[in-house]
Amino acid sequence: MAIGAFCIGTNQIDLKTATKKGIAVFNAPFSNTRSVVELAIAEMIMLMRNIVDKSVKMHQGKWDKSASGSFEVRGKKLGIIGYGNIGTQLSVLAESIGMKVLYYDIEEKLSLGNAIRCKSMKEVLEHADVVSLHVDGRKSNHNLISHREFNWMRPGVIFINLARGHVVDIPALKENILSGKIAGCSVDVFPYEPVSNNEEFISELRGLPNTILTPHIGGSTVEAQENIGNYVPGKIMDYINTGSTSNSVNFPNLVLPTLENAHRLIHIHDNVPGILARINQSLADHNINIVGQYLKTNESIGYVITDIDKEYNKDVIKELRGIEHTIKFRVLY
Numbered sequence: 363m364a365i366g367a368f369c370i371g372t373n374q375i376d377l378k379t380a381t382k383k384g385i386a387v388f389n390a391p392f393s394n395t396r397s398v399v400e401l402a403i404a405e406m407i408m409l410m411r412n413i414v415d416k417s418v419k420m421h422q423g424k425w426d427k428s429a430s431g432s433f434e435v436r437g438k439k440l441g442i443i444g445y446g447n448i449g450t451q452l453s454v455l456a457e458s459i460g461m462k463v464l465y466y467d468i469e470e471k472l473s474l475g476n477a478i479r480c481k482s483m484k485e486v487l488e489h490a491d492v493v494s495l496h497v498d499g500r501k502s503n504h505n506l507i508s509h510r511e512f513n514w515m516r517p518g519v520i521f522i523n524l525a526r527g528h529v530v531d532i533p534a535l536k537e538n539i540l541s542g543k544i545a546g547c548s549v550d551v552f553p554y555e556p557v558s559n560n561e562e563f564i565s566e567l568r569g570l571p572n573t574i575l576t577p578h579i580g581g582s583t584v585e586a587q588e589n590i591g592n593y594v595p596g597k598i599m600d601y602i603n604t605g606s607t608s609n610s611v612n613f614p615n616l617v618l619p620t621l622e623n624a625h626r627l628i629h630i631h632d633n634v635p636g637i638l639a640r641i642n643q644s645l646a647d648h649n650i651n652i653v654g655q656y657l658k659t660n661e662s663i664g665y666v667i668t669d670i671d672k673e674y675n676k677d678v679i680k681e682l683r684g685i686e687h688t689i690k691f692r693v694l695y
């Protein structure tokens with residue numbers, strides 16, 4: 363009936379086939395948002411202070427006490443590319459520690475707090491002291507940040523990628539770290555990531571100065587795991603018990619009122635014309651009154667919930683089930 367992805371990404375699920383078979387897929391789109399944001403904040407502070415290199419030197423017995431090249435983040439401009447769940451949350455926390463936020467998103471978004479929306483990514487990159495990527499992994503974002511984009515950035519910029527590995531051109535990033543254009547960098551996601559903890563991590567970024575590398579753990583906290591463990595089963599239970607598909611990845615999203623003294627019929631069908639009319643005709647033929655009806659479609663399926671106010675007989679159920687192009691049908695109460 364349903365598939366739960368206990369994570370954000372759903373690449374591992376054949377969504378097309380699931381949809382065609384009438385299986386609703388749920389994920390946890392913002393259960394680990396805060397964890398990623400906290401890491402981004404922590405990393406920009408560490409990078410602005412050159413802490414990584416200083417710590418490495420200390421472990422080698424080298425005492426390098428100096429204020430040179432160390433800055434506060436307060437008053438600095440944070441450029442956020444991708445103002446979605448993570449980008450907006452980061453915007454709020456960054457402002458609360460005194461940063462000025464600029465952002466660019468391909469979609470029109472509500473600017474939170476005092477954040478300023480820029481008309482292009484170029485505009486953000488040209489002005490930001492810290493650039494943090496929070497775009498999604500759509501194909502067109504492959505190498506979103508490459509030589510041209512690094513050229514747009516200010517000298518001494520701090521660059522953070524906790525989004526997706528393939529959005530950054532790694533050789534271009536390496537070149538800009540080595541040239542000193544990027545003063546500090548942190549990367550959590552890579553074009554290729556080891557499939558297990560036993561596989562060696564191989565990357566051109568290993569050993570570069572003031573560069574934090576982490577094994578895709580931006581969202582990996584105990585709190586996030588707990589949130590995911592509550593959120594996904596909650597969505598599946600809602601779907602089973604009420605038919606609600608709110609935040610489903612592949613189903614038309616329907617949020618339904620709770621039902622009292624009525625029966626709920628749930629019909630999933632191929633998105634072809636005339637199905638709603640067929641459903642309603644069958645109900646009318648059996649003299650059944652509809653107290654509420656909700657229909658939503660996407661490009662491949664239609665999802666109809668019909669609440670009726672009286673006992674139904676088996677014939678009408680059989681008829682509804684038999685409507686051509688029906689994928690799934692169930693009666694809730």
Ligand code: NAI
Nearest residue numbers: 444445446447448467468469496497498499524525580581
């Ligand atoms: P989201 O879908 O809420 O936000 C993504 C935003 O990026 C959307 O507003 C979208 O319109 C925008 N966008 C897409 N392409 C763009 C472009 N070329 N230029 C400007 N804006 C663009 O996603 P969410 O939850 O904020 O996650 C952001 C990224 O963080 C995703 O790639 C996700 O996979 C990654 N992530 C990484 C984690 C980690 O462990 N490092 C954990 C959680 C998420």
